[in-house]
Amino acid sequence: MESIIEIQNLNYEINNKRILDNICLKVKEGELVGLIGPNGAGKTTLLKCLNGIYKAEGTVKVNGVLIDRMSNKSLAEKIALMHQNTQIGFPFPAKEVVLMGRYPYLKRMQRESKEDFKIARKNMEYTDTEKLEDCAINEMSGGERQRVLFAKTLTQQTDIILLDEPTASLDITYQEQIFKYARDLSEQGKTVLAAIHDLKIAAKYCTRLVLMNDGKIVSDGSPEEVLTSMNLSRVYGVNALVYKNRITGLLDIYIHKVNEKNKSVRFHVIGGGGTAGSVLRQLYEQGYYVSAGVFFQGDSDIASAEVFGIDYLVEKPFSSITDRLFNENLAYIEKAHTTVLCNMPLGFQNIRNLEAAEQAEKLVIIEDDLPETRDFTGGKAGEIYNRLKSKAVAVINSSRLHEVL
Ligand SMILES: Nc1ncnc2c1ncn2[C@@H]1O[C@H](COP(=O)(O)OP(=O)(O)OP(=O)(O)O)[C@@H](O)[C@H]1O
Structure with a gap:
């Protein structure tokens, strides 16, 4: 199968500091990839390079087309990024925020159509945010805002969805829920890349994990291949035991300090x-x-x-x-x-x-x-x-x- 995303030799620097170091990554359609790694590993930066926010050295192709050759709008029809900790200062009601997901499809000054409203509503129902439709986005709890922004991301109706720490302020029910949604989306053929800190959730839902450290990809494969005690000890600097939990049948991680x-x-x-x-x-x-x-x-x-x-x-x-x-x-x-x-x-x-x-x-x-x-x-x-x-x-x-x- 052709790769929907193809990244080759991607390097990115900020103030002469190497943030991404020769990243090469191919992602196939329908994959649910977890980007994991310690704080500062370069996960957000990689997602921003993919979304065209950061212009890096090297190549990023979507469906075989270099993203540098695509207009912002046509890229936004292909890739949606849900940012980490998005703050919106203006009191937009949730339903308007979700509708903003339709902007790549609208011409200048064009109003949203009935169809646009329908798509936005469907995604609000899907993310259990219809009750919040008239609430101001800047007056919501972090978790409510996160779910509204997820609905907006889905409303963009792209084949590729990038999620940067989507569960950061969610309670445990919605943490799982977001990844259940992500899994549904990938089963429908969408490609999802999510930067995620919770390694157990990453192991449970992602079909593939990419472990980053110091701007480099240090391991790439199935959760079992990537989440090894050795990898975790090396990258996070902790003693970690990785095992299959006999009660849940899931991969579990036990972090410890041995005397x-x-x-x-x-x-x-x-x-x-x-x-x-x-x-x-x-x-x-x-x-x-x-x-x-x-x-x-x-x-x-x-x-x-x-x-x-x-x-x-x-x-x-x-x-x-x-x-x-x-x-x-x-x-x-x-x-x-x-x-x-x-x-x-x-x-x-x-x-x-x-x-x-x-x-x-x-x-x-x-x-x-x-x-x-x-x-x-x-x-x-x-x-x-x-x-x-x-x-x-x-x-x-x-x-x-x-x-x-
Ligand atoms: N605007 C910026 N100016 C200077 N340095 C930056 C900037 N943005 C990111 N960096 C640096 O780039 C490195 C990678 O940051 P990035 O946010 O991509 O990491 P991350 O893996 O997403 O981390 P986290 O898990 O904490 O979100 C960090 O060392 C960070 O300090």
């Missing part, structure tokens, strides 16, 4: 049934060496251990812990400075985890629920648990774990 000083201190975590996730995270953030187990296949604690790169032991589902895994668990416990027993359900299947915990030199028990309420062995596990309690260095609520780390 690098604690690597030689070992913790072992006994959990299960999703009770270990938060414990593993907190220990990971402290930078300790952490091992965990014995979990049973299918447990969400395994997903947590994998995200945090923690060594763990896993048994087949619905089986008791074998001697081999019991001994491996013991070996981890013996090497650990501290063993943490989570607030897990107690059954015949995992009773050997409690037996192993008896060997811990220093045991911390997390108790959010009384053991009687989660003992499914008729008291057998409860007996061991009570012995563990009497030797534990701390029995705490999970919200207080940080106090003993």
Whole structure:
């Protein structure tokens, strides 16, 4: 398929400072591309070059035609840009602002036709802004104004739509809504490029992400290809873990700061049934060496251990812990400075985890629920648990774990 947008060797400077550095990018019809990158990466500047607001060195073609050869009006029939934080000083009613989207199609002094009004109205309905039609644009909340401006952008009826931080002042419902609209538009064959800071929304809706830094494109591909821990760490200067959220099935990002000083201190975590996730995270953030187990296949604690790169032991589902895994668990416990027993359900299947915990030199028990309420062995596990309690260095609520780390 031909590219609807083709950018080659684009360079742009302001006051001798290189803002865009040799940008090359081709976008196909119907793509929904997220432009991501830290503040100052050059996203807005790139969108403005595409829209002809900034004249840069290099070439920008739309449908194979150089935009320098197009008049402002004919470019505005092809590309609409919704600016970041647009302020309008004059109290235009919303419906007039939306109608302004029709300007590329009107001759000098020509009034809008019935058809123009119809298009504007349809887009106000679509963006849930009809109720605001008589409200002054400069007296609206940031989010309301943003939605009216989005309706105006759509009213321009262009094949290419550029959105610069379209969700900046929107509440969570409308943040998602704008990107649902953007996805609908791309499914209808429109091409959408959106500068966006929210990486989770970018991953959820965009078919392709372009990561920029210092005026350059540093990665370009599917959300999975671009949103890697390495890319995010390199560009944003943070420690980031990128993983598939097992509950939502979506790409998720966890930004964190790890204390690098604690690597030689070992913790072992006994959990299960999703009770270990938060414990593993907190220990990971402290930078300790952490091992965990014995979990049973299918447990969400395994997903947590994998995200945090923690060594763990896993048994087949619905089986008791074998001697081999019991001994491996013991070996981890013996090497650990501290063993943490989570607030897990107690059954015949995992009773050997409690037996192993008896060997811990220093045991911390997390108790959010009384053991009687989660003992499914008729008291057998409860007996061991009570012995563990009497030797534990701390029995705490999970919200207080940080106090003993
Ligand atoms: N009018 C200007 N005069 C001087 N420098 C500018 C101007 N406009 C942009 N810049 C600089 O160009 C660089 C890129 O800015 P741009 O707004 O394109 O980045 P961005 O990726 O959109 O950032 P943000 O995510 O913060 O909106 C920044 O370093 C910015 O300071």
